[in-house]
Amino acid sequence: MPELPEVETVRRGLGPAMVGARFTRVTLRRPNLRFPFPERFAERLAGATVVDLARRAKYLTAGLDTGETLIMHLGMSGRFDVALPDGANLSPGDFYLDGALGTPKHDHVVMAMSNGATVTYNDARRFGFMDLVPTDGLATCRHFARMGVEPLGDGLSAQAIARLFRHRITPLKSALLDQRLIAGLGNIYVCEALHRAGLHPELPAGALARADGSPTPKARLLARVIRDVLTEAVAAGGSTLRDYVRTDGSSGAFQHRFRVYDRSGETCTTRKCTGTVARLVQAGRSTFYCTTCQSLPVDRVSPQGRVAHNERTGKRSRTDC
Template sequence: MPELPEVETVRRGLQPFMEGARIEKVQQNRADLRFPFPENLADKITGKRIEALGRRAKYLTIHLEDDQTLISHLGMSGSYRIESESAENLPGQFIHERSKKSAHDHLIFSLMNDEGQKTNIIYNDPRRFGFLVLAQTSRLDEHPFLEKLGLEPTGNLLSGEWMDQAFAGKKAPLKAALLDQSLIAGLGNIYVCEAMWRTGLSPLRSAGSVTTQGGADPAVADRLATHIREVIADAIAAGGSSLRDYRQADGELGYFQHSFSVYGREGEPCRREGCNGTITRITQSGRSTFWCESCQH
C-alpha cells in the first residue's frame, strides 16, 4: 500500500495539471471501488474549479470551489495517470510503463485550465481497494476518515519534546506506537523500519522506554523524531518507494527503494559503518519488521 511519501509524490505530480483547472466532464465506468462512488458524483462536480490539491496522511485531497473536497485513497493498487500534451515533459528518468489497461480505468476527469489546455486525469485500480468520497471542505477535519488522525511527520511539530510526552508510559512496542495513526498520521511500515534503524532503536523495546519518564536521555526522542522527518523527506525527494503496483502520477518509478537500509534486506549485511550484523525479519502485528539485532537496542 502506498505510504505518505508515495501519496505526496502523486500530489506533486498531479498539482500542475489539476490546480486551477475546471472539471469539464466526469466519466465513471463503474458504480464502486472499495465503497460506492458518491451518488450523482458527475453532476455534483462537473463545472467546478479545482482550487488546490492537498494531502492528509495517506489521503489525497482535491479541493473544489463551493466548499467541496474529494478525498482519495489509493488502496493497494490505485494510481492516477495524466494524459496531456505537456505531461511528457515532466522531469525524471522513465523506467517502466505503468499498466494502462482500460478495463481498470474506473474514473476519468476531463479538465481544462485557463489557457485552454485540456488534460485527462485517469484513476486506474486493478484490485479496486482504493476509494473516493465527497466531503465538505469547511468540515474536513471532522470527516470520519480524517478526524482521528494524529500529527503529520513532515514538519517540526514532530519533535523530541512532543514524542517524549506522546509516548510516555506506553508499554506497546515502539514500532506499534509509531504506526498508530492517531499519534503520527501517515507513517507506514517501510519508513518506521528505516527510521528505527537510523536511530539505532529496537522495534521490540517499549514506546515508553524512549521517553524521559522511561529513563531515557532526552536526546533519544530527539534523534528518533529527527530521523523520522529525514527518512520521509528523503523518500519524497527520491520520488517515493515503488513497491509492487505503485507508480508516480506520470508513470515513472520512484527511486527510494534503492537506498533502503533494512526494509526487504533479510539476511543481508547491515549497512551501518562498523556493524557486523545481519538484517533480520520478524513479524509484529501481522507486518514484517526488518532490523539489525546487533546495532539496534
C-alpha cells in the same frame, strides 16, 4: 500500499494538471471502488474548479470552489495517469510489475479538465476510494477526525513523541504505525527510521519518555530521522516495490537506498557495524532491523512484543533511551 512519500509524489505530479483547472466532465465506469461513490458524485464535480491540492497523511485532498473537498485514497494499487493536451501520455499504461495492473480495463474514473488534461484513476484491486465532504468540516470528517500529527509538519517533535508514547508498553514500531498518534507513517519508512535511530522495533514505546514526561535523547533522534527519511524518499520519488508508479509512469528510486527493509540476511550498512539484518513479524507485518546496532536487552521485551519480566529479579525493568 503507497505510503506518505509516494502519495506526496503523486500530489506533486497531479498539481500542474488539476490546480486552477475546472472539471469539464467526470466519467465513472463503475458504481464503486472500495466504497460506493458519493451521491451525484460526477455531477457535483462537473463545473467545479480545483483551488488547491494537498495531502493529509496518505490521503490526497482537492479543495474546490464549490465549498467541498474531494478526498482521494490510493488503497493498495491505485494510480493516476495524466494525458496532456498535446496528446502526450505521461504514463506508459502498463508499467506495473504485475502485468494485470495499469491496464485500461482498470480505468475506473476519468476526469476531463478545462486545461485540456485528462486525469484517469486506475485501480486493479479497487481498495482505493473517493469522497466529497464540506471543506469547512474537513478536519472533523470521518476520514480525519481521529488522525494524529503529520510527520512532515511542525506537530512532530521530540516533545510530541514523548507525550504520545508516555506510559505505553506497546512495541515502538506498532506505536509509530498507529495513525491515531502519527498519521502517514507506513511499514517501510518506520523500519528505515528505527534503524537510523538505533532503536529496536520491540522496544516499549514509553521508553522514549522520561518519568517527568520529557523526551529522551533517542526521542529527539527519532523525531529527526523520521523527517529525514521521509524527505529523502519524497526527493527520490518514493519507493517502487510492486504497485506504485509516479504520475509520469516512472518508478520511485528510494528502494535503492533501503538500509534494512527487505534486506534480511544481509550485512548491516551502518559504518563499522558487523551486524546482520533480521526479520520478525509484528501484527502480521514484516519488520526488518539490525541485530547489532538495534539490539535490545533480553529483559525488555518478549518475543511477542510484550514487556517481559527480568528472569533474574522477577521484576519489570525500565531503562529510558
